[in-house]
Amino acid sequence: MAKKNNDFFVKKKEWSMVKDELLGCYFKPYVSKILHTYRPLVYVDCFAGKGKFEDGNNGSPLIALKIISECLETTTVKNPRIETIFIDLNYAEDLKKNLSSFPEANIISGKYEDNIKTVLKDKKNWNVFLYIDPYGIKALQCSLFDSFSKGSFNSIEMLINLNSFGFIREACHALGASFDDKSLFADLIEYDSTKLDASEKSINELNEIAGGDYWQEIIELYKDGEIDGYEAESQFAKKYCERLNQSYSYVLNMPLRIKKGQRPKYRLIHTTNHRDGCLLMVDNICNRWEALQEIQTGGQISFFEEDCNNEIVNKEEIKCKTQEFFSQFSDYVSLYDSLAMFFVNYGPICSTGDVKKVIKEFESKKMIMIHRNPSLTSKGKPTTFMSEEKGQTVLVRWAE
Numbered sequence: 001m002a003k004k005n006n007d008f009f010v011k012k013k014e015w016s017m018v019k020d021e022l023l024g025c026y027f028k029p030y031v032s033k034i035l036h037t038y039r040p041l042v043y044v045d046c047f048a049g050k051g052k053f054e055d056g057n058n059g060s061p062l063i064a065l066k067i068i069s070e071c072l073e074t075t076t077v078k079n080p081r082i083e084t085i086f087i088d089l090n091y092a093e094d095l096k097k098n099l100s101s102f103p104e105a106n107i108i109s110g111k112y113e114d115n116i117k118t119v120l121k122d123k124k125n126w127n128v129f130l131y132i133d134p135y136g137i138k139a140l141q142c143s144l145f146d147s148f149s150k151g152s153f154n155s156i157e158m159l160i161n162l163n164s165f166g167f168i169r170e171a172c173h174a175l176g177a178s179f180d181d182k183s184l185f186a187d188l189i190e191y192d193s194t195k196l197d198a199s200e201k202s203i204n205e206l207n208e209i210a211g212g213d214y215w216q217e218i219i220e221l222y223k224d225g226e227i228d229g230y231e232a233e234s235q236f237a238k239k240y241c242e243r244l245n246q247s248y249s250y251v252l253n254m255p256l257r258i259k260k261g262q263r264p265k266y267r268l269i270h271t272t273n274h275r276d277g278c279l280l281m282v283d284n285i286c287n288r289w290e291a292l293q294e295i296q297t298g299g300q301i302s303f304f305e306e307d308c309n310n311e312i313v314n315k316e317e318i319k320c321k322t323q324e325f326f327s328q329f330s331d332y333v334s335l336y337d338s339l340a341m342f343f344v345n346y347g348p349i350c351s352t353g354d355v356k357k358v359i360k361e362f363e364s365k366k367m368i369m370i371h372r373n374p375s376l377t378s379k380g381k382p383t384t385f386m387s388e389e390k391g392q393t394v395l396v397r398w399a400e
């Protein structure tokens with residue numbers, strides 16, 4: 001049910017906690033790492049909100065600013081430079097008040113879509129991180145995401161909170177599909193008063209958000225009763241990520257549930273053109289998974305390992321997927337490039353270390369060939385490392 005937007009900041013809800021937990025757990029290692037590129041970083045919270053909830057909980061702006069100040073205090077990098085920008089259409093005054101202990105924070109009153117190009121205009125060779133957490137879907141023009149990827153930045157990453165169920169609902173309105181399954185949207189986290197009608201204009205708007213018309217086929221299947229609403233959402237999210245993949249090499253699709261066993265509420269999507277950013281995201285998500293589960297289950301103990309779909313992932317399954325994925329490489333490929341592609345393909349189902357372990361096992365069974373550089377240790381023994389850092393490279397190929 002649509003709710004009035006003005007109660008959003010009264011009390012921080014469980015799903016906002018989950019979102020922020022994910023932002024925080026990734027952003028901290030990201031900032032520490034990115035400072036070592038010796039290029040400045042600009043962090044833009046494109047839908048910043050008030051900065052703080054009325055119950056005293058920090059919103060995304062304060063979470064990011066605190067992480068940045070901790071990183072600046074502890075980094076060994078000389079003269080690190082980080083600029084922070086907070087855009088909000090409605091709450092610039094609240095932001096000024098709530099961020100007053102961070103006078104260096106820049107606050108922009110207005111729409112993200114009207115301001116972002118200007119904000120990024122003079123950021124040639126900078127590292128750019130965009131946090132995109134709108135109420136609904138309306139402001140998410142795919143063409144803007146495409147244009148960022150073409151900017152001459154040192155790097156660009158986005159963390160997008162996609163209300164995919166909201167998209168499906170509006171897509172049904174636009175194509176005149178009625179939905180019998182009211183439960184599909186009953187507990188939709190919805191703070192977007194935008195409603196689209198059945199018109200050409202609405203269809204064009206949705207094409208612009210989705211970056212194509214592929215969503216229409218999915219809604220037609222739903223209309224014909226061939227798939228249910230949950231399948232429609234999941235197919236849409238998959239296609240949406242594939243569309244982003246045209247501009248960003250690594251796109252991670254993370255469905256988020258609030259309670260165990262529930263259907264996903266929305267998707268968090270991480271995009272980057274750097275494999276290391278993708279791998280960092282995977283490992284930090286996996287590290288923080290326990291904390292997230294605490295929020296998600298209200299402290300119930302789970303005896304099984306689960307991925308971020310809350311699906312039980314067992315070691316056998318990881319092994320199967322590793323075999324399935326790596327058996328496609330008959331020529332040598334970089335271990336880290338292929339690992340990042342593995343997670344784009346299957347989602348963050350386990351840590352990078354879990355897959356590396358399976359690859360090592362396959363190496364010992366001669367199913368996978370590994371070419372390491374340097375190939376020998378200083379004592380003349382064959383090297384066994386599995387990391388591509390500090391001048392080391394690891395190439396892998398399927399042996400059979």
Ligand SMILES: C[S@@+](CC[C@H](N)C(=O)[O-])C[C@H]1O[C@@H](n2cnc3c(N)ncnc32)[C@H](O)[C@@H]1O
Pocket residue numbers: 016020046047048049050051052058059060061087088089090091110111112113133134135139
């Ligand atoms: C989901 S809230 C953001 C919450 C925030 N990330 C947090 O954790 O505290 C979305 C915010 O987007 C703002 N907003 C709505 N339309 C916008 C637009 N076109 N551009 C920028 N901000 C917008 C709203 O005023 C609202 O504060």
